[in-house]
Amino acid sequence: MKYNHLEVEPKWQKRWEEKGCFHAEENSQKEKFYALIEFPYPSGQGLHVGHPRPYTALDIVSRKKRLQGYNVLYPIGWDAFGLPTENYAIKNHIHPEEVTKKNVARFKKQIQSLGISFDWSREINTTDPDYYKWTQWIFLQLFKKGLAYKKEMAVNWCTSCKCVLANEEVINGQCERCGSEVIRKVKSQWMLKITEYADRLISDLDLVDYPPRVKAQQKNWIGKSTGAEVDFKTTEGDILTVYTTRCDTLFGATYMVISPEHQCIEKWQDKIANIEEVRAYQTEAAKKSDFERTELAKEKTGVRIDGVMAINPVNGKEIPIFVSDYVLVSYGTGAIMAVPAHDTRDWEFAKKFNLPIIEVVKGGEDVQKEAFTDCATGVMVNSDFITGLSVEDAKVKMIEWLTEKGVGRAKTNYKLRDWVFSRQRYWGEPIPIVHCDKCGYVPIPESELPLKLPMVDSYEPTDTGESPLSKMTDWVETTCPHCGGKAHRETDTMPQWAGSSWYFLRYMDPHNNDALASKEALNYWSPVDWYNGGMEHTTLHLLYSRFWHKFLYDIGVVPTPEPYAKRTSHGMILGENGEKMSKSRGNVVNPDEIVEQYGADTMRLYEMFIGDFEKAAPWKAESIKGCRRFLERYYNLQTKLIDGEEIRKELETSFHKTIKKVGEDIENIKFNTAIAALMALMNDIANVGNINKAEYRVFSILLNPFAPHITEEVWCEAKLGEGMIVDNSWPQYDESKCKADEIEIAVQVNGKIKAKLMVPAEAGQTEAISLAKSDGNVQKAINGMNIIKEIYVKGRLVNIVVKP
RNA sequence: GCUGGUGUGGUGGAAUAGGCAGACACAAGGGACUUAAAAUCCCUCGGACUAAUAAUCCGUACCGGUUCAAGUCCGGUCACCAGCACCA
Numbered sequence: 001m002k003y004n005h006l007e008v009e010p011k012w013q014k015r016w017e018e019k020g021c022f023h024a025e026e027n028s029q030k031e032k033f034y035a036l037i038e039f040p041y042p043s044g045q046g047l048h049v050g051h052p053r054p055y056t057a058l059d060i061v062s063r064k065k066r067l068q069g070y071n072v073l074y075p076i077g078w079d080a081f082g083l084p085t086e087n088y089a090i091k092n093h094i095h096p097e098e099v100t101k102k103n104v105a106r107f108k109k110q111i112q113s114l115g116i117s118f119d120w121s122r123e124i125n126t127t128d129p130d131y132y133k134w135t136q137w138i139f140l141q142l143f144k145k146g147l148a149y150k151k152e153m154a155v156n157w158c159t160s161c162k163c164v165l166a167n168e169e170v171i172n173g174q175c176e177r178c179g180s181e182v183i184r185k186v187k188s189q190w191m192l193k194i195t196e197y198a199d200r201l202i203s204d205l206d207l208v209d210y211p212p213r214v215k216a217q218q219k220n221w222i223g224k225s226t227g228a229e230v231d232f233k234t235t236e237g238d239i240l241t242v243y244t245t246r247c248d249t250l251f252g253a254t255y256m257v258i259s260p261e262h263q264c265i266e267k268w269q270d271k272i273a274n275i276e277e278v279r280a281y282q283t284e285a286a287k288k289s290d291f292e293r294t295e296l297a298k299e300k301t302g303v304r305i306d307g308v309m310a311i312n313p314v315n316g317k318e319i320p321i322f323v324s325d326y327v328l329v330s331y332g333t334g335a336i337m338a339v340p341a342h343d344t345r346d347w348e349f350a351k352k353f354n355l356p357i358i359e360v361v362k363g364g365e366d367v368q369k370e371a372f373t374d375c376a377t378g379v380m381v382n383s384d385f386i387t388g389l390s391v392e393d394a395k396v397k398m399i400e401w402l403t404e405k406g407v408g409r410a411k412t413n414y415k416l417r418d419w420v421f422s423r424q425r426y427w428g429e430p431i432p433i434v435h436c437d438k439c440g441y442v443p444i445p446e447s448e449l450p451l452k453l454p455m456v457d458s459y460e461p462t463d464t465g466e467s468p469l470s471k472m473t474d475w476v477e478t479t480c481p482h483c484g485g486k487a488h489r490e491t492d493t494m495p496q497w498a499g500s501s502w503y504f505l506r507y508m509d510p511h512n513n514d515a516l517a518s519k520e521a522l523n524y525w526s527p528v529d530w531y532n533g534g535m536e537h538t539t540l541h542l543l544y545s546r547f548w549h550k551f552l553y554d555i556g557v558v559p560t561p562e563p564y565a566k567r568t569s570h571g572m573i574l575g576e577n578g579e580k581m582s583k584s585r586g587n588v589v590n591p592d593e594i595v596e597q598y599g600a601d602t603m604r605l606y607e608m609f610i611g612d613f614e615k616a617a618p619w620k621a622e623s624i625k626g627c628r629r630f631l632e633r634y635y636n637l638q639t640k641l642i643d644g645e646e647i648r649k650e651l652e653t654s655f656h657k658t659i660k661k662v663g664e665d666i667e668n669i670k671f672n673t674a675i676a677a678l679m680a681l682m683n684d685i686a687n688v689g690n691i692n693k694a695e696y697r698v699f700s701i702l703l704n705p706f707a708p709h710i711t712e713e714v715w716c717e718a719k720l721g722e723g724m725i726v727d728n729s730w731p732q733y734d735e736s737k738c739k740a741d742e743i744e745i746a747v748q749v750n751g752k753i754k755a756k757l758m759v760p761a762e763a764g765q766t767e768a769i770s771l772a773k774s775d776g777n778v779q780k781a782i783n784g785m786n787i788i789k790e791i792y793v794k795g796r797l798v799n800i801v802v803k804p
Numbered sequence: 805g806c807u808g809g810u811g812u813g814g815u816g817g818a819a820u821a822g823g824c825a826g827a828c829a830c831a832a833g834g835g836a837c838u839u840a841a842a843a844u845c846c847c848u849c850g851g852a853c854u855a856a857u858a859a860u861c862c863g864u865a866c867c868g869g870u871u872c873a874a875g876u877c878c879g880g881u882c883a884c885c886a887g888c889a890c891c892a
Binding site: 212213214216217219220221223225227242243244245246257300324325326327328330331332335336337338339343344345346348413414415535536538539609610611612615616617618620622623624625626627629630632672673675676677678679680683744745746747748750751753756777788789790791793796797799800801 | 805806807808809810815816817818819823824827828829830831844859871872873885886887888890891892
């Protein structure tokens with residue numbers, strides 16, 4: 001029998017869609033299950049074999065959950081705004097909307113050829129005005145709550161994209177997308193106050209089931225630290241405030257450092273004796289990008305400010321102030337107190353500038369030779385009223401003292417910055433705000449949403465850095481919704497992250513015109529039960545969408561504080577050479593070819609069998625055959641089909657064991673071993689020589705989530721049961737039948753294997769050991785020795801410990 | 805440097821919670837079928853010593869430890885991957 005996937009697969013895909021087999025039910029009494037994959041960006045290159053890995057994985061989960069009686073929502077859509085499309089449009093003089101339409105059509109066709117059980121009736125597209133209406137609506141709510149604000153600030157400017165980038169999008173001083181140099185530029189930007197949610201974004205990680213590495217990365221990114229602010233008086237009579245996590249070391253502060261951008265330099269310019277030198281240093285620092293500053297900072301540089309000194313509040317000592325670029329203006333207060341004895345960076349700097357190093361924490365080596373930074377074991381010395389305390393106690397005491405004297409306070413800081421939300425590009429959601437000279441920034445009325453992206457002739461970014469929209473005077477000039485006077489529209493658009501920050505909510509009720517989703521739908525479907533995505537999105541997308549969701553929770557729109565109950569991450573599929581697949585490396589594999597040659601089922605099976613789902617794995621064209629062979633053996637079982645409505649005794653254990661294993665492995669994202677178990681069961685069946693209807697039925701259902709087309713075909717051809725497999729239910733296993741009556745155990749003497757023998761599965765210690773001792777090899781090994789100990793692990797082994 | 809992770813045959817990878825290392829595949833070799841090839845089926849397949857699928861020894865990056873028993877636990881070292889990187 002020949003299996004023709006080219007004919008069979010499209011047939012079933014069509015039938016499923018016609019019958020709406022995978023459409024999530026509305027108003028269902030069933031228990032819900034919401035599975036979510038990161039919706040793709042429809043790029044011009046089409047799908048590569050990496051895309052289907054997560055889709056297939058959650059497809060397996062979804063299909064199994066449906067068979068188990070759940071009302072499953074497994075949707076897909078398109079995250080279609082974004083720069084590559086816009087750049088392509090510019091280059092080829094086609095409207096981005098056209099480009100998007102074309103790319104979506106291609107992606108859709110490719111994905112549908114894989115037989116993923118997406119609910120296509122809920123397909124969404126972030127560039128659809130009916131969709132971005134609600135993206136804009138959320139922005140307006142943020143604005144109304146004061147969480148969206150405009151700020152003049154130095155931004156990351158990509159010289160090639162001519163566009164502002166979020167800190168998160170700058171990799172080693174280069175644009176994440178195009179790799180061009182990123183420089184600093186001062187611009188007025190829309191910002192979102194994600195920092196207001198920093199604490200909850202950390203603490204609510206306790207509510208969700210994410211892999212530890214994902215949680216760790218999120219915490220790391222937010223970078224919470226607790227410490228204190230300390231006010232230093234200066235000889236100018238003003239105050240220089242620093243942030244420190246080590247206020248216990250205040251007695252060891254021998255100098256201060258401010259960042260080159262610190263405002264005090266302007267304030268003190270008339271008093272600074274060496275102002276030229278300081279200015280020159282500032283200029284040097286400004287020339288460097290952030291990347292260079294950190295990169296070149298192997299050797300510390302700086303300039304001492306002559307003419308102004310700071311006064312240490314704990315002992316009244318005058319200490320010098322330096323300007324150095326190892327202090328960042330954007331973190332803490334942009335100024336630090338330097339304690340060279342107990343901070344590595346301060347120590348390096350002190351050595352270079354020959355500054356005093358005073359030990360205030362005892363427990364390390366000579367602080368003149370190396371900084372002692374351990375907080376756990378140290379004891380305070382040379383520190384007046386905190387001498388003798390542990391570091392932790394000293395911190396507490398010091399904060400009390402500072403607070404009492406009014407020269408300091410406890411303070412928490414975060415590395416996380418507010419989210420730069422403006423983009424000076426065309427292909428994004430317009431920001432629904434107008435600026436009126438009289439009223440300032442005014443939101444447009446919600447009734448006017450969506451604010452549609454106007455058609456323009458040219459999407460080229462302007463050299464001034466304004467959005468292409470700024471050239472559209474008709475669109476820009478408008479009236480103020482507040483006073484009716486002349487006003488102009490915001491011409492910046494939103495970043496690509498906007499549409500993807502809430503898309504999972506829209507799937508719950510994708511065609512609603514009155515709300516982003518109905519209350520009923522939100523209450524029924526929230527939260528997402530299982531969200532799978534790439535590690536590359538753990539710090540950006542995941543954090544942004546959790547932030548938006550928390551905001552929506554606060555204003556009563558969504559019912560849960562966290563959007564995703566469970567998150568898993570898939571490993572990348574690498575090229576044959578073990579490198580990341582990319583066009584430039586020429587190692588990209590197109591799934592179309594695999595589907596054509598071997599069929600979607602084989603492709604799915606191979607992608608799941610390739611290795612641990614959470615780890616990267618190299619693609620091996622040679623290995624795919626094994627999966628195809630397995631499916632053919634399954635298909636050809638039809639020629640060995642016999643009657644029988646019950647699983648036969650000789651296959652009972654194999655079947656029950658496999659039902660258990662496959663079910664558990666799917667839940668634990670161990671698809672590779674689930675498939676291995678099915679292959680092993682196939683081998684058991686081959687040994688028996690034939691298969692009966694009951695057995696074939698169970699095998700088909702177990703295999704169905706992995707290889708849905710061929711199993712439906714066999715089900716139908718061999719008349720295994722009613723309707724389609726998708727109308728049936730997942731088989732049950734009987735725990736007592738998962739183990740054979742007799743099992744093989746190993747017999748060791750002193751931990752070395754001497755024999756293997758069959759014993760009753762339920763054998764007790766005495767029985768097993770006496771059986772073990774009856775073995776010839778074992779007898780030889782223990783003969784004439786004293787038995788010290790006898791160990792029996794049920795169903796596993798016997799170990800006899802002997803001594804001469 | 806910090807955080808998280810990984811290291812097992814020729815290859816991809818298995819191994820419950822400390823209990824038979826190498827499941828399941830791929831490749832390779834041998835055989836059957838065939839005029840032949842492909843496909844299919846059967847056998848072998850970590851290494852050493854072997855006539856042997858007898859026995860023995862070695863073997864999960866490296867060194868040491870705990871244990872009747874270690875890929876798994878503990879201490880140290882090395883390598884690689886990812887993220888962060890002067891965050892006071």
